[in-house]
Each structure stands twice: as C-alpha cells, then as structure tokens.
Amino acid sequence: MWRGGALSGARMAYETWGTLNKARDNALLLFTGLSPSAHAAASPLDTSEGWWEGMVGAKLAIDTERFFVICVNSLGSCFGSTGPASLNPATAQPYRLEFPDLSIEDIARAGFETVRSLGISRLDTVMGPSLGGMVVLAYAALFPNAARRMVCISGTAAAAPFAIALRSIQRETITSDPDWAGGNYPPERPPATGQRLARKLGTVTYRSAAEWQQRFGREPIRADMEGRDPFSSEFAVQGYLETLARRFVSAFDANCYLYLSRSMDRFDLAVHGDPVAVFRRAQLERALVIGVQSDLLFSVSEQQAVARFLEAAGTPTRFAPLPCIEGHDAFLVDIKTFGDEIGAFLSGEEKPGRN
Amino acid sequence: MWRGGALSGARMAYETWGTLNKARDNALLLFTGLSPSAHAAASPLDTSEGWWEGMVGAKLAIDTERFFVICVNSLGSCFGSTGPASLNPATAQPYRLEFPDLSIEDIARAGFETVRSLGISRLDTVMGPSLGGMVVLAYAALFPNAARRMVCISGTAAAAPFAIALRSIQRETITSDPDWAGGNYPPERPPATGQRLARKLGTVTYRSAAEWQQRFGREPIRADMEGRDPFSSEFAVQGYLETLARRFVSAFDANCYLYLSRSMDRFDLAVHGDPVAVFRRAQLERALVIGVQSDLLFSVSEQQAVARFLEAAGTPTRFAPLPCIEGHDAFLVDIKTFGDEIGAFLSGEEKPGRN
Numbered sequence: 106m107w108r109g110g111a112l113s114g115a116r117m118a119y120e121t122w123g124t125l126n127k128a129r130d131n132a133l134l135l136f137t138g139l140s141p142s143a144h145a146a147a148s149p150l151d152t153s154e155g156w157w158e159g160m161v162g163a164k165l166a167i168d169t170e171r172f173f174v175i176c177v178n179s180l181g182s183c184f185g186s187t188g189p190a191s192l193n194p195a196t197a198q199p200y201r202l203e204f205p206d207l208s209i210e211d212i213a214r215a216g217f218e219t220v221r222s223l224g225i226s227r228l229d230t231v232m233g234p235s236l237g238g239m240v241v242l243a244y245a246a247l248f249p250n251a252a253r254r255m256v257c258i259s260g261t262a263a264a265a266p267f268a269i270a271l272r273s274i275q276r277e278t279i280t281s282d283p284d285w286a287g288g289n290y291p292p293e294r295p296p297a298t299g300q301r302l303a304r305k306l307g308t309v310t311y312r313s314a315a316e317w318q319q320r321f322g323r324e325p326i327r328a329d330m331e332g333r334d335p336f337s338s339e340f341a342v343q344g345y346l347e348t349l350a351r352r353f354v355s356a357f358d359a360n361c362y363l364y365l366s367r368s369m370d371r372f373d374l375a376v377h378g379d380p381v382a383v384f385r386r387a388q389l390e391r392a393l394v395i396g397v398q399s400d401l402l403f404s405v406s407e408q409q410a411v412a413r414f415l416e417a418a419g420t421p422t423r424f425a426p427l428p429c430i431e432g433h434d435a436f437l438v439d440i441k442t443f444g445d446e447i448g449a450f451l452s453g454e455e456k457p458g459r460n
Numbered sequence: 461m462w463r464g465g466a467l468s469g470a471r472m473a474y475e476t477w478g479t480l481n482k483a484r485d486n487a488l489l490l491f492t493g494l495s496p497s498a499h500a501a502a503s504p505l506d507t508s509e510g511w512w513e514g515m516v517g518a519k520l521a522i523d524t525e526r527f528f529v530i531c532v533n534s535l536g537s538c539f540g541s542t543g544p545a546s547l548n549p550a551t552a553q554p555y556r557l558e559f560p561d562l563s564i565e566d567i568a569r570a571g572f573e574t575v576r577s578l579g580i581s582r583l584d585t586v587m588g589p590s591l592g593g594m595v596v597l598a599y600a601a602l603f604p605n606a607a608r609r610m611v612c613i614s615g616t617a618a619a620a621p622f623a624i625a626l627r628s629i630q631r632e633t634i635t636s637d638p639d640w641a642g643g644n645y646p647p648e649r650p651p652a653t654g655q656r657l658a659r660k661l662g663t664v665t666y667r668s669a670a671e672w673q674q675r676f677g678r679e680p681i682r683a684d685m686e687g688r689d690p691f692s693s694e695f696a697v698q699g700y701l702e703t704l705a706r707r708f709v710s711a712f713d714a715n716c717y718l719y720l721s722r723s724m725d726r727f728d729l730a731v732h733g734d735p736v737a738v739f740r741r742a743q744l745e746r747a748l749v750i751g752v753q754s755d756l757l758f759s760v761s762e763q764q765a766v767a768r769f770l771e772a773a774g775t776p777t778r779f780a781p782l783p784c785i786e787g788h789d790a791f792l793v794d795i796k797t798f799g800d801e802i803g804a805f806l807s808g809e810e811k812p813g814r815n
Contacts, residue, residue, distance in 0.1 A: 266676040266697040267669035276691040298636045314622035321621040336631040336718045342621040363691045
C-alpha cells in the first residue's frame, strides 16, 4: 500500500460494457465517487439502474458501442472489492481497523491492476468524478503513459480545508456513536445514528443552497416522516435527508466509509512532485476537466487549477466550469449538460480552452 | 408566547453603554446572534472583551457618546435571561423541555419589554446580526412605530432549507448523544460529544471555503491537538474546530441551543402578512440591510429580498452586499468594513440604494 502495509489476496469488483477491440485500445476506465458500486449502468447481467444511468450505454455520451467501459468498485469499498468489511484471510475475521492505511493512490493502483489483468496496456481514457476525480490524477501520476486521455470531474489536486473539515465531522459522528465500538460493531448492529448523521451532512453539502430552495422551500414535512424528538423534523427537506440517510445505513459499511473518506482528506498531488512535471511525465494526449460553479466541496477554482497544471504541462485541455445549480452532485443529476461535455470530448469534438 | 404557553416571572439580562438623553430618543437596541451574551463590549462594570468589541464604544461605529446602547441576551438563552436552563418557579427545577415553544417573535417581544421597562417608547435604531437579523424583522412586524431605523445584518425574512438542514443536523447530533437524556442531563454532565459536533459544523458553515483555505490550507495539526481516534484529526483546521467546540460545551447550555436553533428554522416574516405591508405598517424612517457575498447560511439574495420589501414599502433603504470572504461570521471579524457601513448609516451619511 502507498503508505505502508500490504493486502494479500485482495479482490477487485468491476463491471464492463461494450467490447474490447482487437487492438485493445478502446478501453475506458471509470472510477466512482465515495459511495457507488461498479454498477454504473444497467447491463444484460444486471438490469437494475446504475449510478450513472443515461451516461453509459449504446449511443450515449460514454458510448458502449465504441468503448469497452470498465467501472471498478474502489479498493476499500464494500461492493465486492476488498475493504475493511472484507474477511482478512490471516484471521478469518473482517479486517475492520486492521485494514492497512488506504490512500487515493491505492485506489488508483487497484484500478490499474484490474485493467492490466484484462490484457490492456494503455487505456483510451481514464475518468472519474468526485473521489474518482482525485483517483484519475493519482493514476496519471503513478502510471505514465497508461492512458491516452483523462477526464477529471468535480475533483481536486489537493483536498481543501473546508472539505476536510466537513468530512472529518462526518467521520466523527460515526466514531462518536457508541455502536461504532472502536470499529468492532457486529454487521447486524452498525453505528446507525452516526452513519445517518454523516450521510445527512454529506447530502446537504453535495448539493447547493439554491437547489434546496428550488426543490423544497419551506414546505412542511409529510406527517409520516415527523421525527420522534421535538427538535428534529418540521420541514420537507429534513424528511428527504432522513430517507436518504436510512438508505445509506443499510447499504454502506461504516468502516469502509471512514477509510475512503480519510483517503480523500489526505490526497495531495504535490506529494508526487510539481504537478506540472507530474502531468508532463503522464504523457496524456488530451484532458477534460469539469467543474461546477455551485460545488461547495470541490470548488471550481480547484478544478481550474488542475486544468492550468495540465495546460502548463503541454496537454491540450478543455476546462468546463458548468453553471449547474446542483452542486457537487451535478454529475449525477444533470446528465444532459455533463453528457454533452463528455460526449464531445470522447468523440474528439471538444474545443480546447475554456467554454 | 407567540406559539402558546406562558412564562411567569421571566427575567431579561441586558447591558447598556452611553447615556439616555432627556428626550429619551437616542436608544439603540442590539439583538445578538445565536450564542453571545449581552456583553457586546467592555464597560466599566465588566472590562472583559465583548462579542462586538471595536464596534460599540466611544467614537466607534455604534458611538456610545451619541447613543444609549442596550444589548439584550435573547430570551431562551443562558446568560442571565430566562431560558430552558433557568429554574421554573412552579417546580423549582430547570425548565428543560418544559420551557414553552420559543419563537423569534418571543425574542423580539422580550427585547421590546426590556426597552419599555427603561421608559423608552421609541428606539432610534433596532439592530441585530444573524439570529438578531431575524429578530429585528419580527420587531418591526410586531411593534409598528417602535423604532425609527432598522439595521438587519446577515439575516433573512424566512429561514432557507439549506440553513434549516444544517441546523437540524446540529440539533440531531445533540439529541442523539445518549448524555442528552431526553433533555434531562445534569448540568455537570452535558451532552458534550453532541455539542462539540454541533459546534464544529456551525463553525465550518459560519465561514467560507476561501477563508479556510487562506487561514489553514493543508497545514498539519499541532501534535498536542491530535485526536484519539485514527479518523479524526490530521490537519490544523480540525484542531481549530476542536478548540472552539470544547469552549462551546463549557459555555452554552444544550437545551437553550436547541430552542434557539429551532426558533430560527421556524421564522418566516410572511406569517405576519405580506412583507411589504408589514414594513409599511412598521413606519421605519430608514433601513440598512447588510449581506455578505460569501455567506453560505444566509445568502446575499435573501438579504436583497429584505431590502426590496423595504423599498417597496417606501422605506429609504441602503442595501450593502459586502465582498468579505469570512462568510456568515464576517460581522464579527471584519469590523472595519461593517463599521464603515453601520457608522455611515447611524450618522445619516449613507447613500440609499445599493453600493
């Protein structure tokens, strides 16, 4: 692992769409944000809706008739890839906090090894949003010439203190929950209260004040969603947060969340050297950097910084600061606007520079 | 109380600076944000630094050689005014959750009664920031002609869903702490973990991402501030939040916090009628509305809405959207910029309209 320690027999879960061509040069590797699985879109093997449905598919922006798309579940997550909730072969118990320190670099490397195991030596494109937007930068830093193109969506070259502060509060709501039990909670009794609170704070900050206003205003909560304590829930926005929070508790392992969240705080591309030199070594042919002006967590100025490093390294780069009001999560919501940018880039029709 | 229930024998804590003139027409009533006491500035009776030191005093923006300044501790708070931590005379026990529902309107009325008890029938100016910026609007709505001028700082005419969401998460961190005990914690064992988390989230959102970047960047935490759990504290920003959070636990009562926080969510000037009609009835001679462009919680567009209501009501109004980067708390930090606006307004030198 990047910060020391090792995993033996680690597994990676991934899904693919489309067909690898004979030249093996049409592969697109997709990393995810903090919480999704590798199921980016419906497929014959799993017809359920994916986390980027409408973006990945035949004749869509990420066109599976052209690309062999590989989406990996991040190392450290809990949807098939090895993580803190997985069994440690040495003890036959879950790793829990015995899992080694996890870095964005480890997530990148696990994706790289997955691609290599498929007999692909160079990607057409490496792409990722949010946490995945950090991972693609680590990928470029660690594996020069391993991808022809890069798409960095709502990421950053170095976690900012505002995002660090918010993520560390989320982690502390979990570790403060007595049910966390120092990480040793039984699977059937997770730190549900802490996880609920962490997810609520995440959800609020993944969007924007303007969007909450537009969606909820001061609409009162539905009677069946009213909370038990007199200080909790009077407004529809609170009911919405509660619904998403409960869903998250049953879907995601708390220790995995803690490891992945901390890996984001620690990410700083500059540990690999001057970012311009890093990108020069990476030998990318082209890059697309997408930011969203209403993003509270990964500010558009951070994305602009990534684009400037790339340009200074001589990589033809398009920087798209999008006017979406959905905040950090816009890539999941405004499929049309993001799809237009990504589709144009992948088909080689984008205009370098800033729109 | 505005929503029903009654308090008997309620007390109000206040401090004054300057001298009431013979005409009794130079009084300036100052409401506070959620957590301060009535001690806005040092005085001969209490020489400790106040929460608005540098703003209130001789020859300062709020000039105590000219004005008789009264600052009240909000009803429902815990610095001398009656609140949930006060003894209920009927039971000789703290009110705790037996305290009646608290509204912004109750805080306004308690200030109004304080002023009346001093023999003042009409204020020169009613002023307040944050929670106090809601209170001054309620004051204008409830007590027509009770103030000649109004200064609304970083307030809003109706709590927005983004701020409601963040405040309700803060309240839930407290009510989820087993030590809250349904509100019945003994004073020596408050829900410290919940209060710490609530304050951390408050502190993060009271400032702006740009300011955190400027102040802390990715500076590592001081060794003596490192947390006990492996997921908490690696960066200086986290140590800063922890320091402020601990201070808050020892300074503020959790139930008072819950009541005051909820009162903000519930505030909506429109319950008093069309805001333009409300302000017409209020008979203000002039108004100053200050907003801060980097304010995440009370957006500058909300302050602009207040200014527009006032203008539509025929009140000569100055709207000052300030470019400070300190976010919602800028009024506490950038004394120079705020002092210039407030001083010019109070001396009658401000330009109506927008700067």
